[in-house]
Amino acid sequence: xxxxxxxLTKEFPGRGKKQPQPVVAVKDFTFRIPHGKLVGxxxxxxxxxxxxxxxxxxxxxxxxxxxxFGEDDVTDLPPEHRGVGLVFQNYxxxxxxxxxxxxxxxLENRKGKEKLTKAQMAQMALEAAKLVQIQELxxxxxxxxxxxxxxxxxxxxxxxxxxxxxxxxxPLSNLDARLRLQTREEIRRIQRSTGITTVFVTHxxxxxxxxxxxxxxxxxxxxxxxxAPQAVYDDPANLFVARFLGNPPxxxxxxxxxxxxxxxxxxxxxxTPGLPDQPVTAAVRPEGFLPxxxxxxxxxxxxxxxxxRDVTILSAHPDHHAPVIRAIVSAREAxxxxxxxxxxxxxxxxxxxxxxxxxxxxxF
Amino acid sequence: MEKNQPKGWxxxxxxxxxxxxxxxxxxxxxxxxxxEEGYNFASQTYWGVGLYNYxxxxxxxxxxxxxxxTFLLVIITVPVSTGLxxxxxxxxSSVRRLRELYQTIYFLPYVTNTLAVGLVFMILFKxxxxxxGLANLVLxxxxxxxxxxxxxxxxxxxxxxxxxxxxxxxxxxxLILTSALASVDPTYYNAARIDGTSKLRIFTxxxxxxxxxxxxxxxxxxxIGAFKAYSDAVALFGVDLNAAGMNTIVGYIYDMLxxxxxxxxxxxxxxxxxxxxxxxxITCINLSVSRKHVHY
Numbered sequence: 028x029x030x031x032x033x034x035l036t037k038e039f040p041g042r043g044k045k046q047p048q049p050v051v052a053v054k055d056f057t058f059r060i061p062h063g064k065l066v067g068x069x070x071x072x073x074x075x076x077x078x079x080x081x082x083x084x085x086x087x088x089x090x091x092x093x094x095x096f097g098e099d100d101v102t103d104l105p106p107e108h109r110g111v112g113l114v115f116q117n118y119x120x121x122x123x124x125x126x127x128x129x130x131x132x133x134l135e136n137r138k139g140k141e142k143l144t145k146a147q148m149a150q151m152a153l154e155a156a157k158l159v160q161i162q163e164l165x166x167x168x169x170x171x172x173x174x175x176x177x178x179x180x181x182x183x184x185x186x187x188x189x190x191x192x193x194x195x196x197x198p199l200s201n202l203d204a205r206l207r208l209q210t211r212e213e214i215r216r217i218q219r220s221t222g223i224t225t226v227f228v229t230h231x232x233x234x235x236x237x238x239x240x241x242x243x244x245x246x247x248x249x250x251x252x253x254x255a256p257q258a259v260y261d262d263p264a265n266l267f268v269a270r271f272l273g274n275p276p277x278x279x280x281x282x283x284x285x286x287x288x289x290x291x292x293x294x295x296x297x298x299t300p301g302l303p304d305q306p307v308t309a310a311v312r313p314e315g316f317l318p319x320x321x322x323x324x325x326x327x328x329x330x331x332x333x334x335x336r337d338v339t340i341l342s343a344h345p346d347h348h349a350p351v352i353r354a355i356v357s358a359r360e361a362x363x364x365x366x367x368x369x370x371x372x373x374x375x376x377x378x379x380x381x382x383x384x385x386x387x388x389x390x391f
Numbered sequence: 392m393e394k395n396q397p398k399g400w401x402x403x404x405x406x407x408x409x410x411x412x413x414x415x416x417x418x419x420x421x422x423x424x425x426x427e428e429g430y431n432f433a434s435q436t437y438w439g440v441g442l443y444n445y446x447x448x449x450x451x452x453x454x455x456x457x458x459x460x461t462f463l464l465v466i467i468t469v470p471v472s473t474g475l476x477x478x479x480x481x482x483x484s485s486v487r488r489l490r491e492l493y494q495t496i497y498f499l500p501y502v503t504n505t506l507a508v509g510l511v512f513m514i515l516f517k518x519x520x521x522x523x524g525l526a527n528l529v530l531x532x533x534x535x536x537x538x539x540x541x542x543x544x545x546x547x548x549x550x551x552x553x554x555x556x557x558x559x560x561x562x563x564x565x566l567i568l569t570s571a572l573a574s575v576d577p578t579y580y581n582a583a584r585i586d587g588t589s590k591l592r593i594f595t596x597x598x599x600x601x602x603x604x605x606x607x608x609x610x611x612x613x614x615i616g617a618f619k620a621y622s623d624a625v626a627l628f629g630v631d632l633n634a635a636g637m638n639t640i641v642g643y644i645y646d647m648l649x650x651x652x653x654x655x656x657x658x659x660x661x662x663x664x665x666x667x668x669x670x671x672x673i674t675c676i677n678l679s680v681s682r683k684h685v686h687y
Contacts, residue, residue: 086581107587119582123600132596133586188586 028097028191028224030060030083035092037078037248052078054248056092060192060226060241065218067235067256068228070245071271076228079245080194083226084113096191107136112185112223116197118177120169126180127165130155133188155187158217175206182217193218195227199234211238232272236260244268261376266386269310269379275339275353281346281383282309289380292346296323297373299380299391306383313339315377316354322370326352333358342369424660432656444661453633454662457643460624463549464556464639465617472557473609476564481594483565484572494569501562508559509626516540516551541627548628548637556623560616564609571605572598607681611674618670621645640666 035056038049053075060066068076081087083094085106093102101109120129130152134143143151156162159179169177178198185193198214199207215238218225229235235242236256244251244259244267252264256272263269269277280291284302288295289309297309316324318340326342329351340354354371380389424430425445429438448454483493500508515525518539527537538544540551575598583593599606621641624632632638633646640662647659 084585086584106585111585113582113585115578115582117576117578119576119578121579121597121600123603132583132588136587136589136592 029062030192030224030226031095032056032058033093033095035079035082035094036090037075037082037087038090052248053082053089056250058243058250058253060224063222063224064240065215065225065227065238067239067242068226068245069232069235069242069271070230072230074245075248076245077196080196080226080228083192084111084194085109110188110191112188112190112193114181114185114193114195114198116200118169118181118201120177120180120184122169125166125168126156126161126172127152129169129180130184130187133184151187155183158186158220159183159213174202175210178202178210179213182214186217186221186223190223193223193225195225197229198227199229199231207234214238233274236272244271263379264388266308266310266381269381273312275313275355277310277312278352279308279310279348280344281348282307284380291324292344294323294325297375297378302389302391307389308381308383308386310379310381311373312377313353313355315374316340316356316371317374318354318356318360319370319372322372324371324373325368326371328367328369340369421660421663424656425664427657430657432654444657445665448658448661448665453638454643456636457638457640460549460637461618461620461639464553464620465614467553468556468560468617469610469613471553472560472564473606473613475557476561476568476609477606479561480565480568480572483569497565498562500559501566505559505622506626509555509623512551512555512627513541518542545636548635552624552627552637555627556617556620559623560613564613567605567609568602571602575601603684607677611677611681614673614677615670618666618673
């Protein structure tokens with residue numbers, strides 16, 4: 028089932044004298060989620076991604092705009108009639124109920140014709156539990172489970188009622204680093220095997236990039252860019268997206284275009300034919316640096332971080348926005364620099380130019 | 392650990408000394424008094440040791456009346472006040488506007504003097520040669536003949552005493568329950584809403600279990616408090632509670648010690664021990680019930 032968000036806007040009323048203006052959490056959000064895809068809503072905190080999720084779930088009502096599940100306009104439907112499964116950031120498992128009771132809880136709410144027998148509920152709960160591989164924990168209480176297990180119970184509870192879409196709010200933020208890797212694979216597997224259209228919210232770009240079919244990058248309630256993770260990474264629409272995606276982050280320099288060439292610190296480092304002279308922000312992915320003895324970009328050498336498979340060269344440049352430039356090069360390319368400086372050539376497809384003021388992309 | 396034990400006891404000594412002097416010793420002393428037959432307060436002498444004091448107290452019609460009054464008071468006021476407080480707290484936590492005002496109003500009785508409140512209840516319920524009281528005025532609109540709530544039939548006096556007790560204990564319960572309700576994480580309610588849970592089911596399956604420790608705390612302390620009721624009855628019916636037939640166990644103990652017919656510390660001690668045993672038993676039952684029903 029496709030999910031369509033049409034010009035969705037959510038404003039929160041201002042609070043008294045300190046903040047008389049209403050706060051716009053989501054602004055003119057239009058996006059179509061194709062059937063059966065896993066979509067990551069990505070952005071820094073306060074960018075409106077959780078609000079978007081709440082609008083989808085029905086816990087909050089949009090100020091304007093419509094939401095469609097398939098052909099149905101669900102904008103005015105309360106959450107219980109939307110058929111959504113929501114996994115909360117803190118899981119919100121009922122602490123006084125066992126895992127089994129937690130999972131059957133949504134089923135017990137059904138009334139009239141939809142009412143299920145105890146045996147049916149137990150069967151459905153077991154199937155959901157099997158899907159997330161917690162069938163042996165059914166009689167425990169949430170307090171007796173690890174964070175990862177609680178997460179699975181929460182997913183089972185959301186899935187047991189066969190929701191039309193599954194929503195996950197920061198699903199990995201409460202897990203430790205190792206579990207996070209495991210669990211994100213798990214979410215991917217569950218989503219694939221159920222084929223349920225899934226939307227999840229995260230501020231962690233790595234998380235979003237690694238498992239999403241599509242990502243939506245948001246800032247201040249406005250969509251910055253949407254697309255497949257690799258496409259967005261390779262072709263960011265603006266400086267914000269370029270900076271937000273990628274770890275280590277992209278290296279941004281203050282540069283100038285003069286005579287069809289990009290100058291960084293007085294040196295022409297890249298051919299940019301046909302571009303008018305202007306000040307720009309030039310951003311280079313860490314993997315966009317090639318150490319060369321006669322490379323055009325000269326940086327002060329600060330050290331190396333050896334990772335085994337590759338090496339990160341740390342250096343500094345007066346026009347760089349941050350104190351340290353991180354350049355990831357393969358272990359073979361990392362020749363020891365001559366003297367205090369290290370010289371790089373730049374890979375053109377890893378360099379992005381942006382307007383100095385607006386941050387909009389300049390293509391070349 | 393072994394080596395530190397004497398030191399540990401040393402640290403505990405001040406607290407133990409105080410508890411021993413002001414809690415354990417009096418308790419033991421009361422026990423001893425209750426077993427001394429024919430104790431004379433002035434000469435501090437007694438004839439012998441035995442259970443006569445208990446058998447006297449247990450046969451004393453005033454004591455039996457006091458026990459009956461106390462049990463009625465407990466059985467009626469604890470469930471009613473806890474239930475009403477729960478309803479009011481739920482209402483308070485669901486209103487937004489003027490919540491502070493309501494909270495203040497509901498808390499006012501707690502900071503009001505018991506005797507002052509008793510006076511107000513007297514004015515509401517007492518019949519005098521000049522007026523039937525406000526309560527009777529209201530009742531007369533429904534065609535009910537005037538009743539003397541303060542000096543009239545037993546059930547009427549009991550009703551007023553129960554009303555008064557409920558009214559005086561509710562503010563504290565409301566305060567505690569409102570904060571318990573506020574501490575329930577709202578995401579539980581959101582989760583329940585997403586799953587289409589009805590309001591009633593949210594209350595019985597989520598809210599109530601979540602605040603069950605607080606509810607049981609209030610029930611247990613409510614039982615204990617009601618068993619120790621005394622000032623409430625005095626505020627309404629004056630100090631001669633035996634004459635009014637409205638004495639409580641604590642009232643009986645007080646009368647035995649200092650009342651007009653007092654001066655019998657042995658009888659008072661026996662009654663105090665009986666009260667202690669009753670409260671202990673009820674509290675144990677409460678705790679064992681709560682183990683089964685309170686979560687966490």
